[in-house]
Amino acid sequence: MAIKLGPNQYGKAGVRLVTVTRAGDVHHLKDLTVSTALRGDLAKTHLTGDNSDVVATDTQKNTVYAFAKESPVGEIEDFGLRLARHFVGRFGQITGARVTIDEHAWDRITVGGRPHDHAFSRSSEEKRTTVVTVENDRAWVVSGLRDLVVLKSTGSEFHGFPRDEYTTLAETDDRILATAVTAQWRYQGSAIDWRKSFAEIRRILLETFATKHSLSLQQTLYAMGEAVLEARGEVAEIRLSMPNKHHLVVDLSPFGLTNDNEVFHATDRPYGLIEGTVLRDDAEDPGPAWQ
């Protein structure tokens, strides 16, 4: 039996980068978490400890900060592509780079009805995300969002499921539907307006959640993905992960009270987890960014 080194990659995870761009008195903030991962002919360090091919993870981190100074960060997809192409172009032994970026949103604080120049509040836990993969001279971009929390207080039913000796769930034709959407969509084509595409996809996801009368969270998930693909030709495929944030009608009968879908116990666990992919059957080659 022989033992050998399998696939491997390495990089710096969780580089916290905040930039302030000053337009006179008005400051603009970018708050990113960047992770880099490099692949290539790196057997020597694993097998003998010879580090002559290892671009130190500390260097990778420094490159993130230096690039943020050398030109405006801009859209996270562009920043990720610049970094990934740099690592692959600069070091012969590095044949692939994956840059993962989460963008944390800040809103301006309103003071006296006006947005403040340089004071901000964290808007929510929602993050805009991208994973950029460069291999030799090809690039793939998978962007998305995480923790987009949504709720509708009607327009959701769940019934018709099989019942066995372990089934206690009541059928309902009117329930709260709530979830925290994680979406990742794979881009195809070129010359994509990243900011506009993100804003449109987010809007479509929200509008479809709001307006689609739901017979299951699964049906809602598919409708959300389908609406994105119908409207956005630059998206080849979308993956959605949606925890069902159950809101249970509280039994108030011990107190002689009725509960007409007005008082709920919002539970955080356990939760249903509904996940699915919606895709075009003629989509371009997914590449290594999509596993």
Ligand SMILES: O=c1[nH]c(=O)c2[nH]c(=O)[nH]c2[nH]1
């Ligand atoms: O939309 C739902 N899908 C399920 O699969 C499920 N299972 C469950 O208990 N409640 C729900 N709701």
